[in-house]
Amino acid sequence: MRDPQPLSLAIAGLFLLLCLPRIAVPGSYLFDEGYYIPAALSLLQGEAVLNREHPMLAKELLAVSIAVLGDNPLGWRALSLVSMTGALFLAMRAMWHFTRDRTASLMFGFLLATSGLTLGLARLGTLDAPMLLFAAAGAHALAKDRRWVAAVFFGLSLACKWTVAPLLPVLALLVGMRGAGGPRAVGIELLRFGIVPLAVYAVSFLPGFFVRENPFVPAEFLTLQSVMKDALLSYNAPNPYAARWWELPLGLAPYWALAQAVDGAWRFIVLIQNPVGTLATLVALPFAWRDRRLRLLLPFYLTPIVLAAGSDRVAYVHQFALPMAVGLAMAALMLARMPRYWTVGTAVASGVVLAFFHPYITAAPFADRGAGERAIWIDRWRIVDFDTWAPVHRPHFDAREKLQAICLQRPVDCDIAMLESPLADLMAEHGLTRAAVAFRTGGAGSRVLALNATPAMRERVRESLRSGFPPSAGGREEWTLSVRRGDFVAVGLFEGIPRDRPAAERRVRSYLVSLEATPGS
Template sequence: MIIASKSPSGLRRPAMRAAVVAAIIFVIAHVVLLLGITTPDKLYFDEVHYVPAARQMLLPVLDGPILNPMHPPLAKQIIALSIKAFGDGPLGWRYPAALFGALALVAVYLGALALFASQERAVAAILLAFFNQMLFVQSRIAMLDIFALAFCLFAIAAFIHGFRQARPHAAFALAGLAAGLACACKWSGLFVLATCVAIVVVIRLMQGWRTRFADANAEDWYRPDLWPDFRLSHVIVCLVLIPAAAYLATFVPLYGLSFSDIIEAQRRIFADNTTTAIAGHTYMSSWPSWPFLVRPVWYLFEKVGDDRFAAIVFLGNPLVLWPALIALIVALQGWIVGRNRDAFLVLAFYLGPYLAWALLPRTLGFSYYYLPAATTASFVLVYALTRKGAPRWLLWAFVAVGCAGFIAMLPVTAAFVGTSMATFNRLMLFQSWI
């Protein structure tokens, strides 16, 4: 009898295909996100905080106190490199955002491929992440969130890949590295790292309690034989030491090897991000309202001609993100009733980065804090739309609806497109959106 086995070249073929598809996604997304990115040609919204901080990093000698000390330096360092390469103008300020927006979509593809083992579903997840509108807007402004998001999504993709392996060590180490870099852009990256740690802790606790499911199968989210050689020391290295080393290394260009200065920088970041003594803001909103798109943030609205306005609103696509709430219920049912591994993972990486905001004492919040959860909502949607028994056309019909909503909102999400007052009034469905 001849036993068939996969040759090394056969094993490499799916990886090569994934690499080619990822490269194509990156190139297309990169080009699309750069369209009209230099409009407006002045700093707008929070660029007024982050671009000056990036400029300061280019000075040969630090002049005065460090600007924007309430956030870690990595994203601002990347913006500074772009200013040095492309000049101190709109392209130099915003090019890194477009670059990392494209990388974020590549990470969505890799994460969806690890989840669903399907090119079709992975491509659909990318399109839904793009059409949700939040990633598009945030990829065209010199803020910190898109950098943290891209690293978070790579961490999620690596962790999901490792979750399925008997030996997850390398994948979890990569997840820790990416999560550490996300934290070095913005502390909200901690939420994804904490989600990874929480998943490992829950699995290990259940294994310690010798938990077993009746009628167990390979699709269960928990198995007593999961990761037999992944020990506590490996957890500490992959999900504590590696992220901490990656995070702290980004402070060395600013503070050198001064341990006391680096520790003081952490104290300042902690104080600024946990304080409740912050004045209100016109566009502030609380975390329970974000999935319902109650209060967007207007980044730009200015007159540029007779009945022509340049407008940029950070508002999720209702045709994508409102149905995502129904998809969450479907995924919850799949996890609790069906014990489905994919349902468990999509729920974890949606709810973890979102519900963590409920634990913070900080009262000032904005809807763009919802960006990571809104992006991983694409995984939830793909899971719900492709569950067993769902017609194949349903997924692509939904993608088409999401695309229509994205196109309809372009006049108020891309300043170079522009809008008239009539179009503006037609698109603003609720008074709270204004």
């Protein structure tokens, strides 16, 4: 069968063109860019390691992108654009080398390219696209039986984001059992896909040892991993964007990253799975029991879902990108075995659905906010009240109540936690120029750590620490941070336990005790 590489390149090129329109809109941080871009800038300037709840590599690559293209929307998002396009091409090539099935390879690429989630993540300066690029590169190397190279690439994926971590033992087990492999072969593969990725992962942290402020310390490397785990597991506050574990494979939990007036027009950016691809994946699942190729992919699809089902951590649609890709691979393999009209019909349907959603993924201008309603096909997708996103002036107490509603998702009591306050959008929405957020901490000697903040914000945190905490009733202390429009803050409050105590004993507790907001003029 003829190699479909030219057509694979064409699909990847078409995908790149679909991603480009309005990629610089909005000109401010969008979605999780508010975490990762400041972290990349801080690394670039050698200041500090921000966003310590995620690994380092993707933020280091973001820093390179910004250094080359500038601190602007293109510099923020070019890495994801190139990474996702490369991931799409390598995924198709991996499918071809695994199966030698031309139809399955091209159909897999087309389903991935027409997924709103794939396209949306390619346009955001986040960690997901680089993680997927290296995962696809690992799969491609594995398909060509270059196992050591594959292990390195999976390590690079792990160094971007932990998404691939639970899949590595599954991969080692399946590779070791291939053919006449026995326990010894499984053990060798467990070592290969354990030690090599972990070594690559560890090397990616090296730049963090050379920053000026609070650098990594070799003796605390393992403790840092525990802190990262605890921070990630602390994301359990209910909110409308969060999905229950079974909603992700059903495509019921989109994420509206933008739904507001920008540059004189209403614009929307939604991360959403293509319903056609979701349906094809669900149909393919029963075929796994009859098709060996699907059966080999099934554990990689089910493992993240089972882990999500057993966790109380909230999940979001972008965290499902890798399992979604595996599911679409299963769908492509199923469709390749079916009559051609099923394959063509599915491709056409998937393309038509993407054509409808494309303006809602790429911030196309609309005349009014009611346009967003047309993209809500089922009630579960209605997770944004477009009225409340309107940039109108509201009474000061309304803004205060809304800010309190977000901040009071915690108090939390866990090994490490963050009180996330994406105040910039809310302040702009309500016409606020300043807000004061006050926290009560757990006693004398409490420390405050600004995990994600602009340099100006970090300086204000340092200034607050230098001036000390005003005493309050009950022997506790309060700390107030003045927030100005444009600030993005995530603050962790550490209870007053000496630093020489084990990390597990340094408990964290954060409470919002008061909030004041001042309307703009």
